[in-house]
Amino acid sequence: MQFSRKNLGIPYFIFLLFFVVAPLIVLVFYAFTNGQGQFTLENLTGFFTDANTLGTLFYSLAVAFVTTAVCLLLAYPIAYILAMSEIKTKSVIVMVFVLPMWINFSLRITALKEVLTLLEGNLARYPFLNAVVGITYDFLPFMILPIFTTLSKLDGSLREAAMDLGADKVQTFLQVTLPLSVPGIVSGVSMVFLPAMTNYVVLDMLYNSTYIMGSLIGSYFSAYNWHGGSMIALILLAIICLFTLLTSDGEETGERGGALL
Amino acid sequence: MAKIAKRVFLLIMLMFIYLPILILAVYSFTSATQIGAIRGFSMQNYITLFTTPELTDMIRGTLFLALGSATIATILGTLGAIGAFYSDRKMSTLISSLNQVPVVNADVVTGFSICILLVVVLHVSKETFIPLVAGHVTLCAPFVFLSVMPKIKQMDSSIYEAALDLGATPFTALTEIVIPQIVPGIISGFALAVTLSLDDYFIAMYTKPAMFDTISTYVVNATKGSQTTIKTALWALSTVIFAVVVLIVVGMNVRAMRQEGGSRAETK
Numbered sequence: 001m002q003f004s005r006k007n008l009g010i011p012y013f014i015f016l017l018f019f020v021v022a023p024l025i026v027l028v029f030y031a032f033t034n035g036q037g038q039f040t041l042e043n044l045t046g047f048f049t050d051a052n053t054l055g056t057l058f059y060s061l062a063v064a065f066v067t068t069a070v071c072l073l074l075a076y077p078i079a080y081i082l083a084m085s086e087i088k089t090k091s092v093i094v095m096v097f098v099l100p101m102w103i104n105f106s107l108r109i110t111a112l113k114e115v116l117t118l119l120e121g122n123l124a125r126y127p128f129l130n131a132v133v134g135i136t137y138d139f140l141p142f143m144i145l146p147i148f149t150t151l152s153k154l155d156g157s158l159r160e161a162a163m164d165l166g167a168d169k170v171q172t173f174l175q176v177t178l179p180l181s182v183p184g185i186v187s188g189v190s191m192v193f194l195p196a197m198t199n200y201v202v203l204d205m206l207y208n209s210t211y212i213m214g215s216l217i218g219s220y221f222s223a224y225n226w227h228g229g230s231m232i233a234l235i236l237l238a239i240i241c242l243f244t245l246l247t248s249d250g251e252e253t254g255e256r257g258g259a260l261l
Numbered sequence: 262m263a264k265i266a267k268r269v270f271l272l273i274m275l276m277f278i279y280l281p282i283l284i285l286a287v288y289s290f291t292s293a294t295q296i297g298a299i300r301g302f303s304m305q306n307y308i309t310l311f312t313t314p315e316l317t318d319m320i321r322g323t324l325f326l327a328l329g330s331a332t333i334a335t336i337l338g339t340l341g342a343i344g345a346f347y348s349d350r351k352m353s354t355l356i357s358s359l360n361q362v363p364v365v366n367a368d369v370v371t372g373f374s375i376c377i378l379l380v381v382v383l384h385v386s387k388e389t390f391i392p393l394v395a396g397h398v399t400l401c402a403p404f405v406f407l408s409v410m411p412k413i414k415q416m417d418s419s420i421y422e423a424a425l426d427l428g429a430t431p432f433t434a435l436t437e438i439v440i441p442q443i444v445p446g447i448i449s450g451f452a453l454a455v456t457l458s459l460d461d462y463f464i465a466m467y468t469k470p471a472m473f474d475t476i477s478t479y480v481v482n483a484t485k486g487s488q489t490t491i492k493t494a495l496w497a498l499s500t501v502i503f504a505v506v507v508l509i510v511v512g513m514n515v516r517a518m519r520q521e522g523g524s525r526a527e528t529k
Contacts, residue, residue: 005435009344009356012337012402016359019399023374024362026382078274081267092514100278102506105460106480107499111281113484114288114296140278190365198367201462205484214369214463221373221467226381233370244365 024237030230043231053216053232060212063128064196067135071192072185074136075143079184080177083151094148098141105138109205112137116206123207131212134202135195142191150184151177190247194240282503289496294489306497309490316494323459323475330397331454337398338405338454339447343439345406346413357410360403372396372467380468392468397458404457405450412446413439 034040047053078097082090100108112134116123123130154177162172198214213236220229284296289307293300310316345356363371379385379392387393416439424434440447462477469478476498483491 005347005431005439006344006349006352008340008435009342009348009352012341012344012406013352013356013359015337015341015398015402016356019375019378019395020359020362023371023378026378027370027374030377074274077270081271095510095514096275097278099506099510100282102456102510103282103499103502104476104480106462106477106484107495107502108282110480110484110495111285111499115281115284117295118297137277137281194365194367198369199463200369201466201481205481208485214367217369217373218466221376226377229373230377233373236367236370240365240367240370 027230027233027237030226031234034227043227046228047231047235056211056213056216057235060197060214063131063135063212064193066128067132067139067196068189068193070132070136071140071143072189075140075147075188076185079144079147079151083148083154090152094144098145101141105202106205109134109138109202113206127203127207127211130206131203134206135192135199138199138202139192139195143188146187146191147181147184150181154180186247190243194243197239198236282499285496286500286503289493289500294493306493307501309494310497310501313491313494316491316498319474319476319479320498322473326393326397326475327455327458330394330458331401331451333394334398334401334454335405335447335451338402338450339409339443341402342406342409342413343435343443346410360406363399363403364407368400368461368463371399372464375399375464376467387468388470390470390473393465393470393473396464396468397461400461400464401454401457404453405447408450408453409443409446412443416442 031043032039032041034042079094082094082097087093113123116130116133120126120130158176158180159172162176163169167175197212200212200215200218203212204215213232216232217229217236220226220232288296290302290304291300292303292305341356341360345353345360348356375392375396379395380387385391420442421434421438424438425431429437459475460477461475462481465475465478469475474482480495483495486492
């Protein structure tokens with residue numbers, strides 16, 4: 001066989017088929033069968049009729065929304081101040097803000113837990129608050145970085161033009177800078193929202209409770225219930241697909257807005 | 262006034278980010294078993310960290326796993342990106358979209374689905390490390406693919422054509438012309454892969470052998486346990502990793518600045 005560059009992709013393609021496609025097919029199969037291998041919708045109806053699983057779904061959506069909002073409200077001003085500042089070393093300063101990304105999350109959460117325990121005593125008393133604080137602490141750098149990147153690539157002359165045409169600072173921000181930074185916000189939000197719904201280990205470490213979507217998989221896993229676990233994974237996948245579709249729409253409009261300007 | 266407000270805000274955020282790590286670092290040098298208590302200076306945590314076999318094995322295992330799976334992921338991802346770029350449009354789109362699945366998917370789902378396929382359906386024992394390595398390669402390779410792809414797109418294709426015209430075989434042209442041009446993408450892909458593997462909890466949790474622990478799975482179990490000597494030794498580990506990360510980042514910045522200075526001097 002003659003050597004051809006496109007054949008180099010074959011090993012990776014086979015790898016993807018085996019470790020990405022095949023697991024998902026197995027997941028779908030397990031989600032819609034019972035222990036005897038017969039087709040059933042029980043896992044699906046079971047999820048939507050059980051008050052506990054439904055409650056977990058809504059609770060983790062609430063945690064994810066609040067956490068994403070808090071991260072955005074903290075990260076945007078940080079990214080904005082740094083991107084707009086005149087100092088030459090701002091890329092180094094951003095580095096200081098996102099450096100914790102490279103420290104193992106479990107060690108960072110251990111540190112946070114010690115401090116929160118000192119401040120609050122029993123962490124299980126304020127589960128929602130501590131969930132938001134913990135996940136924010138874990139994922140804040142992932143929100144800062146994309147927003148900073150988008151903001152620092154912005155063409156400064158657009159802002160100047162807006163000012164020259166009589167817009168005040170607030171108008172310039174709301175009508176020029178903010179819309180142009182939407183792509184950064186979108187990629188930051190997608191980095192935080194999904195982990196906030198599924199990353200139950202942060203909560204588990206903080207107060208030994210895991211009342212969040214991802215943990216349902218964990219509990220089925222511990223009980224060797226592959227069928228129930230697969231259904232939860234499938235429902236999570238559906239949410240992820242929906243979310244990805246929504247955010248890629250946002251990205252396109254952001255780009256279109258940029259092109260129009 | 263506004264300037265001061267900005268600075269204060271940035272400072273508060275830095276404190277939120279760094280205080281817990283720094284407080285833990287200070288207490289790692291004492292014999293205290295919880296923060297807030299005042300005890301004398303002690304190196305005991307560091308001695309425990311580097312002399313307890315359970316801890317050193319766990320650290321070594323995590324590093325081996327990260328370097329091993331990152332190497333496999335880098336080879337697969339790089340070849341995949343080259344192959345996808347030169348394939349016809351349909352194949353190229355197919356590989357790129359499949360590549361996107363593990364990127365957007367939640368780690369819990371990736372780990373769980375690989376566990377089901379390999380362990381439950383195919384009966385591969387977790388003790389063979391195959392599910393664990395497969396899981397980590399699946400986690401990392403797509404990110405290598407994504408960091409190599411832009412470099413291939415930026416590449417000047419005429420050099421490759423020139424090499425062929427001058428009599429190079431396609432294989433030589435690949436190793437001598439294509440690969441050297443995309444090395445920056447391969448290196449950053451590899452670094453990203455190592456970071457992802459080191460930071461992973463969920464995939465390891467669902468696929469690791471029973472007696473093997475990565476830093477993440479070990480720390481998560483230790484925070485729930487009541488063994489205080491292990492708990493405080495982990496404070497020392499956190500401090501060591503923090504110091505290493507700071508050194509690497511400072512080193513990279515210094516190098517980048519020097520290179521920038523150098524290239525500026527050249528253009529002059």
